[in-house]
Amino acid sequence: MGVAWSTETVAATQTFDITGDFSGGQLGDVSFDFTVTHDFSMDVGLGGQTTGLTVNSFASSEVAGDPIALTAVGQDYRFSYTLANDLLFFGGGSLFGIAGDSTDFQLSIGSFIGGSSIAGAIDSISSTGATSNANVTNLSITEVSAVPLPASALLVLGGLGGMATLRRRRRAA
Numbered sequence: 001m002g003v004a005w006s007t008e009t010v011a012a013t014q015t016f017d018i019t020g021d022f023s024g025g026q027l028g029d030v031s032f033d034f035t036v037t038h039d040f041s042m043d044v045g046l047g048g049q050t051t052g053l054t055v056n057s058f059a060s061s062e063v064a065g066d067p068i069a070l071t072a073v074g075q076d077y078r079f080s081y082t083l084a085n086d087l088l089f090f091g092g093g094s095l096f097g098i099a100g101d102s103t104d105f106q107l108s109i110g111s112f113i114g115g116s117s118i119a120g121a122i123d124s125i126s127s128t129g130a131t132s133n134a135n136v137t138n139l140s141i142t143e144v145s146a147v148p149l150p151a152s153a154l155l156v157l158g159g160l161g162g163m164a165t166l167r168r169r170r171r172a173a
Contacts, residue, residue, distance in 0.1 A: 013039050017056075018090070018109070020139035025123020027105060028062035034090060035144070036079050040113050048078030048089070058092070081112070088112040109141070 015037040023029045033056040038044065055077045080089040091106035105123045121136050 012041055013037060014113075015144040017142045017144055018140070020107075020136060022107065022121040022123065022136045024135045025105065025121070026062065027060040027123050030060050030105070030123070031057070032059075032090075032107070033057045034077070036088070036090070038079075038081060040081060041083065043083050044079065044081045046080060048080040048091070050076060050078055053077060053079050053090075086110065086112050086114050107136070109139070112141070 015035060017033070017035050019031075019033040021029065021031045035054040035056060037052040058077070077090070077092045079091075081087070088109045089106060090109070105121065107121045110120075
């Protein structure tokens with residue numbers, strides 16, 4: 001009888017909190033704060049995805065409330081990642097098939113994992129194809145470390161096991 005050891009590797013999922021500001025487009029002055037969790041050893045396709053993305057805040061000086069909540073159904077915040085270029089895209093509205101909504105925007109962060117944090121933004125691509133390049137005035141990327149299981153949890157489990165053993169001994173006696 002042999003023992004089989006698993007050589008399966010676990011995905012290296014990372015979480016980043018990204019905050020900043022941009023201005024100069026149809027959305028005016030914009031501030032954003034979002035968190036993205038993904039295995040950055042693989043791409044996220046051109047259609048983008050919502051899984052692993054939490055938008056903590058997104059505010060515009062020109063559009064009251066949440067600009068993306070005002071767009072058509074199916075147009076939401078998304079992110080995409082290209083491993084070969086180490087490029088993260090974050091955007092809203094119809095992001096990857098811009099439909100001319102004034103709340104469309106796209107933020108691109110180059111050398112994302114590499115740490116250079118080169119950023120650019122396109123704010124509100126119009127239906128005629130004209131672009132408005134926004135200026136990124138502030139950008140902060142912070143890796144959020146995984147929360148370790150506290151040692152006290154092991155102590156609690158040990159205590160519960162001990163109590164169960166004592167209860168069995170009392171019943172047997």
